[in-house]
Amino acid sequence: MSGNQARIEWFSAAGHFLCHFYMQAFPTLALYIPLAYGIERTAALNLNFAMAFLFGFGALPSGLIGDRWQGRGMLLISFLGMGACSLACAACTTPGQLTVALAGIGLFASIYHPIGMGLISKCCPNRGQSLGRNGVAGSLGIGAAPLLVGQLMAAGFSVPKAFATLAIPSLAVGVALLFVRIDETPLTAKTAAPQRRGDRTGFLIMLACMTLLGIAYRASTQVLPTHFEAQIGMVPWLAKSAKESATILAACVLLMAMVGQLIGGRAADRHDLRKAYVVFHLLSIPMVLLMASQTGLSLAGIAILYYTLSLGMQPIENSIVARITPDRLRATGFGIKFFCCFGLGAVGVALAQHMADEYSVERLYSVVGSLIILVMCIFSAFWWRCRKESFTNHG
Known part of the structure; x- marks a missing residue:
């Protein structure tokens, strides 16, 4: 595996893990939000509607922008955006504010799939195996979220403190990506293979x-x-x-x-x-x-x-x-x-x-x-x- 492929796979894996991690962290936090914000359980569950909506519907504009700009830049926006919005959740004092901050997480999380999959499929020679490893990272994010959030709450963390703690990994990966360069030239261009229509x-x-x-x-x-x-x-x-x-x-x-x-x-x-x-x-x-x-x-x-x-x-x-x-x-x-x-x-x-x-x-x-x-x-x-x-x- 070349250095460039390794960088693409590692940062794509981090993106896949984190986007699903943030989306799956909310259902566990929703058990504690009613007491923290003084609302009913059903109202707490409804807070993530905009987040879930934007996670799906934000993928299309993200893909369009990614093809016209660069994948690395879009991943950077995704990492820093998810982390910043998680910090914003920690600062929220009303359910309305929390709804907006959660929607931001959904929007920035929606960037990953079209951009990460696009980079892997264009730049990694063993496309299937690279996509398979990337899929494992996403599955780990889904499984790790309720376990980690549950541990934080069991340790006595408040909801705002939990949101602030969850912001750390995404911000850290985003800062790391600032110092990494990725060659996004498609393999077909490097090998002079005919471009597929x-x-x-x-x-x-x-x-x-x-x-x-x-x-x-x-x-x-x-x-x-x-x-x-x-x-x-x-x-x-x-x-x-x-x-x-x-x-x-x-x-x-x-x-x-x-x-x-x-x-x-x-x-x-x-x-x-x-x-x-x-x-x-x-x-x-x-x-x-x-x-x-x-x-x-x-x-x-x-x-x-x-x-x-x-x-x-x-x-x-x-x-x-x-x-x-x-x-x-x-x-x-x-x-x-x-x-x-x-x-x-x-x-x-x-x-x-x-x-x-x-x-x-x-x-x-x-x-x-x-x-x-x-x-x-x-x-x-x-x-x-x-x-x-x-x-x-x-x-």
């Missing part, structure tokens, strides 16, 4: 697939602790209540499943991307359907397999996006993807709530399986469109 129709087909998968993923993870609480109950050797057991098991499942990112990254570099994408999804369908009927700890085992495959397809999917977008529009392409996956994918939260209220959580997993089958049907049109092309990360 974008496939607009193919991208639109993939966009439909990715949006549906975003809805499916958000829906399935939204109710995972609830599903575990109902179908597994209390695990005596793990926790003292069914709710606590479900929370710990859900976190463990998602953390263990992140190995799928590494498996998917290797598959993306070694096999036809279309075949790898289909294999991962076809294997995931029976797993998610079994989640609708299993009980006890076997449900947790099935969930690990499902989420390993669900996360494992991400480096493959991101490689496909890179394959069908030209270098000059790479960040924009990823910006559109994450605009849809995180923004429109939020429909999955509403779907999960509707299914839980009107039917059952178990039936939701059957719906998720049906969505994946629909995605495979749509993807067949993409495969047919490019059936005569070599479709790998290296050609």
Whole structure:
């Protein structure tokens, strides 16, 4: 690995970790915000609506700016912005002020995905494996946030002091990046390889697939602790209540499943991307359907397999996006993807709530399986469109 590639991977990994870390820190802090600000629990949970909204919808303008300016500069803005807004949260004295500061975190966090993915896909030779390692960093951020925040609050930190402490890592990485130079020249330009033209129709087909998968993923993870609480109950050797057991098991499942990112990254570099994408999804369908009927700890085992495959397809999917977008529009392409996956994918939260209220959580997993089958049907049109092309990360 060259020095430039190492710098890209390390700072991209830091960005992926931190953007998910800040987004996942709020749900735990929301347990303590009602007492700190004198508001109801439901009002506290609603404070992050603007943050979640901007995290998804800010990806598109971030990608557009990144393609016209530079990735390093955008990452620098993201790191310093997230840290500064976390400090602003610490200084807030009213719920309204906190809403604005949290929205700032969401906006600056939205910069990472189009910029980081764009840099890796343009400048790293083993694209799939680099994207896989980067995916692990994001998963670690998701898992580390509730654990670290929980430890801070257990140690007696106030909500403002916790926000101030959480600002430190992002500000530190931002300051470090000030003294680092990154060569953003695409590999295709360095090797005199022919520039690929974008496939607009193919991208639109993939966009439909990715949006549906975003809805499916958000829906399935939204109710995972609830599903575990109902179908597994209390695990005596793990926790003292069914709710606590479900929370710990859900976190463990998602953390263990992140190995799928590494498996998917290797598959993306070694096999036809279309075949790898289909294999991962076809294997995931029976797993998610079994989640609708299993009980006890076997449900947790099935969930690990499902989420390993669900996360494992991400480096493959991101490689496909890179394959069908030209270098000059790479960040924009990823910006559109994450605009849809995180923004429109939020429909999955509403779907999960509707299914839980009107039917059952178990039936939701059957719906998720049906969505994946629909995605495979749509993807067949993409495969047919490019059936005569070599479709790998290296050609």
